Amino acid sequence: MSLDYKFEGWLGHDPSSAKGKMQWGFFEPKEWEETDVDIKISHCGICGTDLHNLRSGWGPTIYPCCVGHEIVGNAIRVGSKVEGIHIGDRVGVGAQCDSCCERDCEECSSGNENYCPRKWIGTYNAIHKNGGKSYGGYATYNRSPSRFVFKIPDAIESKHAAPMLCAGITTYAPLKRNNCGPGTKVGIIGFGGLGHFGLMWAKALGAEVTVISRKSDKKDDAFEMGATKFIATAEEENWAIRNAGSLNMIFSILSSSKLPYPEYLSLLCKDGTFIQFGVPEDGPLTIPAISLVMKRVKMTGSLIGSPSEIREMLQFAAENVIKPWVKELPMKDANQAIVDMTDGKARYRYVLVN
Numbered sequence: 001m002s003l004d005y006k007f008e009g010w011l012g013h014d015p016s017s018a019k020g021k022m023q024w025g026f027f028e029p030k031e032w033e034e035t036d037v038d039i040k041i042s043h044c045g046i047c048g049t050d051l052h053n054l055r056s057g058w059g060p061t062i063y064p065c066c067v068g069h070e071i072v073g074n075a076i077r078v079g080s081k082v083e084g085i086h087i088g089d090r091v092g093v094g095a096q097c098d099s100c101c102e103r104d105c106e107e108c109s110s111g112n113e114n115y116c117p118r119k120w121i122g123t124y125n126a127i128h129k130n131g132g133k134s135y136g137g138y139a140t141y142n143r144s145p146s147r148f149v150f151k152i153p154d155a156i157e158s159k160h161a162a163p164m165l166c167a168g169i170t171t172y173a174p175l176k177r178n179n180c181g182p183g184t185k186v187g188i189i190g191f192g193g194l195g196h197f198g199l200m201w202a203k204a205l206g207a208e209v210t211v212i213s214r215k216s217d218k219k220d221d222a223f224e225m226g227a228t229k230f231i232a233t234a235e236e237e238n239w240a241i242r243n244a245g246s247l248n249m250i251f252s253i254l255s256s257s258k259l260p261y262p263e264y265l266s267l268l269c270k271d272g273t274f275i276q277f278g279v280p281e282d283g284p285l286t287i288p289a290i291s292l293v294m295k296r297v298k299m300t301g302s303l304i305g306s307p308s309e310i311r312e313m314l315q316f317a318a319e320n321v322i323k324p325w326v327k328e329l330p331m332k333d334a335n336q337a338i339v340d341m342t343d344g345k346a347r348y349r350y351v352l353v354n
Contacts, residue, residue, distance in 0.1 A: 005040070005076070009139025010334045011064040018054035018342070020335040022138070027066060029143040030132025037085055037149045038077035039093065044137030045070030045163035045326075046334075046341050046350040047193070048255065049095065053125050054338070057281040062125055068137030068352070069095040069123035070162040072152060082146040090152045094165035095304050097123040097134060097144040113147075114306045138334050138352060150310055155318035159326050163193065163349040164317060166304065168324070171198035171251065172313040173305035174275050175205060178249055182206035185246060187267055190253030191218050194277060196348040197324060198251050199225050204320045210247060212264070221325070221347070233260075245269045245295075252276045257283040265291040265299075274299045326351045 007029050010022040017023075030036075050067035052058050071093040078087055085091060099116035101108050107115045114120075121128060123144065124136030136142070152161045171194055180186060184207040188195045191213045202209045203226035211222040216232040223230065231239050240263035247267045252259075255278035265274055265287070274297060276285070292299060305313065316322070325348045329337050337350050 003077075005141055007135065007139065007141045007143070009066040009068075009135065009137075011066050012054045012061070013064050015055040015061075017065075018051050018338065020339040022054070022335055022338075025064070027064065027135050027139075028133075029135060029141075030128045031130055032079075032143070033130060033145070034079035034081040035146055036077075036079045036143055037075050037082060037091065037146045039071065039073040039091060039142045039144070039149070040076045041071055041073040041137055041139060041142055042354055043072040043158045043162040043328075044068040044139075044331075044352045045166065046337055046346070046352065047095075047166050048341070049166070050136075051338060051342060052255075052279075052281065058279065062127075062133065065125050066135040066139050067124050068139065069093070070165045070167070070351075071123070071137035071142050072158045072162045072165070073142070075149075076141075079146065085146055085149060085151065090158065091149050092152050092161055092165050093123055093137070093142060093144045093149055094169060094310060095123055097121055097126075097148045098128060100129075101147060111306055111308050114304050138331065140354065148307060150307070150314065153314055153318040155321075156314065159328055159351050159353070160317075160323050161314070162351050163197070163324050163326060164313065165310065167193045167349060168197050168201075168317070169305035169310050169313050170194055170277060170302070172201045172316070173309045174251070174302040175201050176309070176312075177302075178273055178275075180205045180207050180249065184208070185210070185248050187212055187247040187250040188253070189213075189250060189259075189264060190278070191222060192253065192344075193346060193349040194253045195251070196221075196225060198253070199227055200322055200324070203227075204316070204322060210243075212267075225325075239263075240266050243267050248272050250274045252278060254278045255280050257285055261285065261287050262291045265297055268295060268297050270295045272297050276301045324349055328353045
């Protein structure tokens, strides 16, 4: 079938592309299947994962690579085997666009497709089951399997929906999984794109939230979003001692192995839970056993969310009027945007707009 639209976007050809050297060009999407949806992209959020992949930070990237996995747009082609999505619908795709989806896969059959051990397919820098390559959302169009394409509720603006599909679900899912609610005291280490989502979700679920950052330059923003407390670790003496045992749950968003984990873990009360999101490029985490043993602390990780959790999150966001703090930028300025993202200038998520 001949299409009257072309797939083109910002392509990284080598690790230098992460320094704002992506090049605009055409790419060939996966071969069409009747379970697919083609999306005309209107918005795409910029995620830290994009930078890791552009520079081959987590391993060799399959260049050329078009990053972007917080995609929102309109369905313009819908396969004959697709259910629940129609041409013209406003839809989105997150960090995962497919899994093995086999009935004998324990994770896929139980609704935990985001932990599929057989065939976890990312929205970019991955190979589809039919052998085609996946390309992301710094582009004009996206083609994805419909199982991982989600209708966007009318109540959520596209600029807000886009970052929910990665940053949003990455923080929403573990809060729900760990029964966050009234009486829960949550700490968030790293107050950026993911961190500000964690704050807003936890607040909407009824928890008290402490933001933990090196400096106090984002303190006013945190309180405006609903934080109960703010700890500036580089500016406050004995911050760990004074706040010891004050939290039930901690989110660690930062991607560095050189963080003061003993001090962070000391903030948890007995049976508290430490959840790691960031994946460092600079080596493994070093956690002293005594930090876990003395208060029966649990340390775990979390990876995005399943399709059912994403749908639940979108409905929750619509009902609770969750509006992330975003700055819209023209798609043509993607190179400058990733440079600014690297420099920590985003407050709190950049969204590229076609």
